[in-house]
Amino acid sequence: MDAIKNAIETVDLSKKYKDRTVVDNVNLSVKQGEIFALLGENGAGKTTIIKMLCCLLLPTTGDAKIMNFSILKDAAKIKQFMNISPQETAIAPNLTAKENLELIAEIYGSKRAEVGRKAEEMLTLFGLSDRANDKARTFSGGMQRRLNIAMALITNPKILFLDEPTLGLDVLARRELWHVIEKLKGNVTMILTTHYLEEAEALSDRAAIMAKGKIKAIGTAVELMKKTNTKNFEDAFISLVSESGVTK
């Protein structure tokens, strides 16, 4: 069944603001359980694609199927099994870490009895147990980012959008988060946007390189290096983005 095979499938997905095309006829498919990286310079259209796939933004033309549900017609159904960790930390500052997690679990329909247990699990997983009852606004940037991702994972999503998940994290925290993401591999379909190319290479099964709203290439790191005849992933990225005249 295609619905089982491909968790995400876009068909001529486009977004225009007046005369400016931000996403231009994007066609891509993401297999279930795959980690798929969306890469590109600032303004390439990555976040706009994520917003459309999360049903936060209507496409100008085209459609996308998430687990075979249309983002145009079935947004309410899609929202039940999908979650996002936005680029900017999206936490309630005057709630404690535990309250933030419990809030999201309850909104996604967890029973009151299991909300506390799930929150404790996430606090442990992200090393926040000792600050569980402190208000989120008192946290360091790195801790807020960890809480941000924990809030996305507490709902056990089938599809998880990670928009720049390790931005601002120190090396150790980043590696810890990589470890968490790797553990989810195969069970959760993840769309990852990042400016850290080594992160995309280490974590993702495949990557799409975007420039000026278009997909320039899709493949594994090895395939993209082969395609551009380069020796490392960064050079492959630069080669593909430069083709479109974005990088001088």
Add this chain to the structure above:
Amino acid sequence: MKALAFASRNRKEILRDPLNLAFGLGFPVALLLLLTAIQSNIPVNLFELKNLTPGLAVFGLSFISLFSGTLIAKDKSTSFLMRLFASPLSAFDFILGYTLPLLPMAIAQSAITFVVAYFLGLSINLNILLALVVLIPSAVLFIAIGLLAGSVLNDKQVGGVCGALLTNLTAWLSGTWFDLNLVGGTFKAIADALPFVHAVNATKAAVVGDYAMIMPELYWVIAYAIAVFALATIAFKGKMRGDKN
């Protein structure tokens, strides 16, 4: 359940911000004390408690707009609302979630205003309880104004529109500070077309036991509350679909 979880979060956010409490609960009381002190030193009955208290109760509710508007606008600026927009919360859940925690706060604010007025000399009877009930549609109206403002404006703009413009409009056009008949003309016509003076008149009628006068005044407030709530819901739905992004 989802709306209640969200309402619980909003209640905590508001109550954990001491500035909200100071402005929301303290400011109307401070004005009541000040104006009563003025009244005791002037020869005419300008600020009688039975007239002044309903006016200040309505005026105090204008700060509830500031709370609800600022809360939404701040949520938008921190991406928190983006996370929630991607969740299974419906527009109705959002509106309910923002409204529910503010209603008891609004009623508490009005009750405190009447309690302070009692210590200043206002007689307390069952009519005061009726006045608190009559103030509920006004509370809903001011919450809806805040929801509308917060949906379309950023937090600084909400501060300007709800914190300065709306509070002044409420004060000037509600007949709290002066009898609108003294000004008359276009000013009175505008005031009569807006809900603020009707909210004050309905509350005054409840306080003095003029029951027949309550509903004719309250219909204005209810109609405005329904209209502004509908507008806020439409604006919020638009934000959820990313129409303005």
